[in-house]
Amino acid sequence: MNRLKQLFGKFGMVFLLLFFISACMDDNPPIPLGEFEKGVLIMNEGAFGANDGEVFHYDPSSGEIKANIFESKNGRPFAGLLQDMVAAEGRLYLVANTGKVEIVDPRDFASMGAVSSGLDISRSIVAANEKLYISDWGPYDANFNSPDSYIAVVESLNGGEISQKIPVSSRPEGMFMVGNQLLVACTAGQKLDVISLNTDEKTKSLEVAGRPTGFFEAEGRLYLFARDGENVFFHEINKSSVEVIGTVTVNLPLSTSNFALMGNGEMLIITSTGWPDYNDAIARVSLSNGQVLNASVFTGSGLYGIGFHKDRGEIYVTDNNGFQGNGTVIILNKEGQQQKTFVAGRGPSGFKFN
Amino acid sequence: MVWLFYLVLGFNSLDSQAAFSEKAVSRFLASSVLLDEQAIGDTVGLEVVEVFSPSLDKYTYGQQVKTINQEDLRDFQGLGLSELLQQRTGLFLRQYGPGMLASLAIRGTSAGHNAVFWNGLPINSPSLGQTDFSILPVGAFDEVQLHFGSGGALYGTDAIGGAVHLNSKLKFGRGHSLQTDSNFGSFGRWNQELQYTFSNDKISLRTRAYRNIAENDFPFRNLSRPGTPLERQEHAAFQQEGFSQDLAFQIKPNQLISSSFWYNQTERQIQPVMGSNTQDLQEDRNLRWVLDYFNFKENKTWNFKTGLVKDQLNFNASENSTSQFFLIGDLDWSISPVISSKSGIRYTHVQGRLSSYAAEENRIELYQNTNLHLREDLNVSINLRQFIYDGTFAPFTPSLGAEWKIFSQSKNELKLQVNGARSFKIPTLNDRFWEPGGNRDLLPESSWSAELGFSHLFRMENLQVNQQLTHYRMWVDNWIIWLPRGNFWSPENIREVHNKGLEYTLDAIYKMGSWGLEIQGNYNWVRAINQTNTSENDRSIGMQLPYTPIHKFQSLLGVSRGLFQSYINYHFTGSRFVTTDNISQLPDYALWDWGLRMGEWELGAIQGRLGFQINNVFNTSYEVLRLRAMPGRNYQLNIQIRL
Numbered sequence A: 001m002n003r004l005k006q007l008f009g010k011f012g013m014v015f016l017l018l019f020f021i022s023a024c025m026d027d028n029p030p031i032p033l034g035e036f037e038k039g040v041l042i043m044n045e046g047a048f049g050a051n052d053g054e055v056f057h058y059d060p061s062s063g064e065i066k067a068n069i070f071e072s073k074n075g076r077p078f079a080g081l082l083q084d085m086v087a088a089e090g091r092l093y094l095v096a097n098t099g100k101v102e103i104v105d106p107r108d109f110a111s112m113g114a115v116s117s118g119l120d121i122s123r124s125i126v127a128a129n130e131k132l133y134i135s136d137w138g139p140y141d142a143n144f145n146s147p148d149s150y151i152a153v154v155e156s157l158n159g160g161e162i163s164q165k166i167p168v169s170s171r172p173e174g175m176f177m178v179g180n181q182l183l184v185a186c187t188a189g190q191k192l193d194v195i196s197l198n199t200d201e202k203t204k205s206l207e208v209a210g211r212p213t214g215f216f217e218a219e220g221r222l223y224l225f226a227r228d229g230e231n232v233f234f235h236e237i238n239k240s241s242v243e244v245i246g247t248v249t250v251n252l253p254l255s256t257s258n259f260a261l262m263g264n265g266e267m268l269i270i271t272s273t274g275w276p277d278y279n280d281a282i283a284r285v286s287l288s289n290g291q292v293l294n295a296s297v298f299t300g301s302g303l304y305g306i307g308f309h310k311d312r313g314e315i316y317v318t319d320n321n322g323f324q325g326n327g328t329v330i331i332l333n334k335e336g337q338q339q340k341t342f343v344a345g346r347g348p349s350g351f352k353f354n
Numbered sequence B: 001m002v003w004l005f006y007l008v009l010g011f012n013s014l015d016s017q018a019a020f021s022e023k024a025v026s027r028f029l030a031s032s033v034l035l036d037e038q039a040i041g042d043t044v045g046l047e048v049v050e051v052f053s054p055s056l057d058k059y060t061y062g063q064q065v066k067t068i069n070q071e072d073l074r075d076f077q078g079l080g081l082s083e084l085l086q087q088r089t090g091l092f093l094r095q096y097g098p099g100m101l102a103s104l105a106i107r108g109t110s111a112g113h114n115a116v117f118w119n120g121l122p123i124n125s126p127s128l129g130q131t132d133f134s135i136l137p138v139g140a141f142d143e144v145q146l147h148f149g150s151g152g153a154l155y156g157t158d159a160i161g162g163a164v165h166l167n168s169k170l171k172f173g174r175g176h177s178l179q180t181d182s183n184f185g186s187f188g189r190w191n192q193e194l195q196y197t198f199s200n201d202k203i204s205l206r207t208r209a210y211r212n213i214a215e216n217d218f219p220f221r222n223l224s225r226p227g228t229p230l231e232r233q234e235h236a237a238f239q240q241e242g243f244s245q246d247l248a249f250q251i252k253p254n255q256l257i258s259s260s261f262w263y264n265q266t267e268r269q270i271q272p273v274m275g276s277n278t279q280d281l282q283e284d285r286n287l288r289w290v291l292d293y294f295n296f297k298e299n300k301t302w303n304f305k306t307g308l309v310k311d312q313l314n315f316n317a318s319e320n321s322t323s324q325f326f327l328i329g330d331l332d333w334s335i336s337p338v339i340s341s342k343s344g345i346r347y348t349h350v351q352g353r354l355s356s357y358a359a360e361e362n363r364i365e366l367y368q369n370t371n372l373h374l375r376e377d378l379n380v381s382i383n384l385r386q387f388i389y390d391g392t393f394a395p396f397t398p399s400l401g402a403e404w405k406i407f408s409q410s411k412n413e414l415k416l417q418v419n420g421a422r423s424f425k426i427p428t429l430n431d432r433f434w435e436p437g438g439n440r441d442l443l444p445e446s447s448w449s450a451e452l453g454f455s456h457l458f459r460m461e462n463l464q465v466n467q468q469l470t471h472y473r474m475w476v477d478n479w480i481i482w483l484p485r486g487n488f489w490s491p492e493n494i495r496e497v498h499n500k501g502l503e504y505t506l507d508a509i510y511k512m513g514s515w516g517l518e519i520q521g522n523y524n525w526v527r528a529i530n531q532t533n534t535s536e537n538d539r540s541i542g543m544q545l546p547y548t549p550i551h552k553f554q555s556l557l558g559v560s561r562g563l564f565q566s567y568i569n570y571h572f573t574g575s576r577f578v579t580t581d582n583i584s585q586l587p588d589y590a591l592w593d594w595g596l597r598m599g600e601w602e603l604g605a606i607q608g609r610l611g612f613q614i615n616n617v618f619n620t621s622y623e624v625l626r627l628r629a630m631p632g633r634n635y636q637l638n639i640q641i642r643l
Helices: A002-027 A069-074 B002-009 B014-021 B024-040 B070-075 B081-088 B429-433
Strands: A040-044 A054-058 A082-088 A091-096 A100-104 A111-115 A122-128 A131-136 A150-154 A162-167 A172-178 A181-186 A191-196 A201-207 A211-218 A221-227 A231-237 A244-251 A255-261 A266-272 A280-286 A292-300 A303-309 A314-319 A328-333 A338-343 A348-353 B064-067 B092-095 B102-105 B114-118 B143-148 B162-167 B175-185 B189-199 B203-214 B219-221 B230-232 B238-252 B255-269 B281-296 B300-315 B318-334 B339-353 B358-375 B378-389 B397-408 B412-425 B445-459 B463-485 B488-512 B515-530 B551-561 B564-573 B589-603 B606-615 B634-642
Touching (some): A266 A292, A266 A303, A280 A303, A292 A314, B070 B081
Parallel strands (some): A172 A211, B114 B162
Antiparallel strands (some): A040 A054, A100 A111, B092 B102, B175 B634, B189 B203, B358 B378, B445 B463, B515 B551, B606 B634
């Protein structure tokens, strides 16, 4: 009997241990992806003065489109011009250039918080050290210049009040975190500003060719995207020294700052001739040597946002339809042949592929 | 249901009905005769006679011209004309907040498709091509007339959907008078006007000064914040000051000079759209001056007019100013009992000093208006106009209208009105010269319209009912739209729109002993259908224009006894599409107002009127334009005192 008890006890212990382990494992089953964690999120900027920016969701496999997913989930409009959409720390940050950041759960778009006061013309966001860093042009001066640009610091990942504004060069746009440093592309200032995340102070400001708008990584290297009327510049940045160590110059007149990486060492850039012809196009360029491989992969008028779906090998481009009504998403194959179009929100301007 | 009952019963102001039923010559001659009598009888003492001004509705057979009630004007003392038109007519204004930009859309057209006149001078901004109705304070003019439908041949550019006339009305023979009008309201509203008038049988003078302020810190539900908290509106304060001087001088029995000067200045914090933190400031300074010389012959009236309209708009630090100088001459002539005619020429010199460009141009207009009194019951208006700007010929604009009294009995009168007209709008200075984007190759927008209306008058000893039903169709082409082109926006003659609609108005007054019942109502059904896509992927074709409600209904029911009148006002605005593709829309809304008026009372030498009004009685939350907060329930107290 005692032996039985001992045996039971030993086996019991093992059983209990196994049970415990399995129970623990049961507590963490593979979490099914949320409704909006797969598929394509379409960022719709909205029209100036109307604050009707929104996010749409598109399922490429079923073709299903869900409109206004922020308002549908939260029962209130986004009420802003949607400038950027950044996923970080299990949250999705929706940055409005009308001075607001909405923070949602990326699974279902339920609101988790906001930064709704103290911002002016917010452009992008980075989450670092349990803080939020928001690039902001600051208020316009009398001549619509932006001399008081800043990076706003918020002490919680779920938003709230701004604790500090770090002055930076004029019109900060995209940002990138390297180690404990924050790189800021300042478009009007034509500077690459560097902020120490230890002290939340600007430590460096590098002059660069062209007007820089954002950063991207390709083949393990970090680049700063900049352009002027004639050229696009890929400034390669050394991540440890934070210095520009080389520049690839692409002779691509009339480029815009809308680009998408194809993942094969090539990039798609929207160009626009402007007045009087208003012919827009998608150019394909090589990252390594800056050669324009094809100046018009696709042409149209009102081309506004661009993305590349790497898994499906498809180009997603948007037509803003003159902001008169809702815009259109056009799906192309790699060669630029139109596969499909569908209606998005007002001024569709970018994509997030999950 | 109650309102349906009113609608069926039939509704519009009796004043207005009188204005458009008593047309033309009879009215015109009556004014002249009065003047002559006045001139002859200047020893008879002070006889109150209205100073002559040309009748605006003389050559408008086949169309409707409505005059706003004096009571309505008093209720809205010091408030923007936009508030009055929105609450008390069937017209819809795109309003960006209380006291904020408000543009009028008549018959499904756009903001710049209506001409606005002050004492006969066109005051639409030549750079913007439109008028902000929120900064035209009620109380700065004596009469408001609305001309519904195409008026290019009568008024020149912009009058595609209709025209609005703001007039000063002076009187001879009233002696000295001092009047103060106050309007105290919720959210820091205080409108104050002071006017002094003097007139004898030869001279009439009036000086007015006013100040209208509002904090506009009304509570609203902020939809842009988590939890949609109830907040007070910030950065929407309004301050307005103005001064006007009117003068009329009877030089000789057959000669009259009249002149008006008006300076109006408005400083506004621009109410941000929900979700934005903009801190924009706008200052508008408007100076208007007109001088008229009239020479009355037996059957002719010569009118020489000159004037100046200067507008300055400062948005933040951006300064934009325009000036218009006018020289106008016309001859109104009763050629025979059958034919009356008005021939004229208008010269305008326009200067623009805008933040991004400077421009000047000369405009010449030749016009001919003719009335044919073919039969006692049949009158016809034929109007022609050619407008030339900067050497370019705008579309030649003819109009043909007729009014036929189908039958007229002691109790009933039924009239049929028909009109066909062409109108146009020349591209604004901004459309042509704005840097960057201005397009010098733009053509004028042009329209054709046709309308058919019935007006019915029913009168008994103690009941009078006026009804008017109009159906119109309009074809507008070369409609100018600004589109994003590369890095900037640029205007193009891209849109074609077909409009059609119904306008129904009713006015009824019933008297029973010391009791009186008044009903007025307006219903507008508007379809404004876009016929063009701006690009291959555009989906606007076949769709209703944005912010153009298909339905608008307004009605006022008043009960009076002795000095007192109580009324309920209701207006319903149907849903409005937000974009050209009609994908999203704003919900309809209905607002109720209640008011109490105390008519003319006397206390020794002091006379006065009192009014109390509750707007938006049920505190309904609504938006005229998306995410533009509007006030809930609010109160107003009007006091008028005269010495």
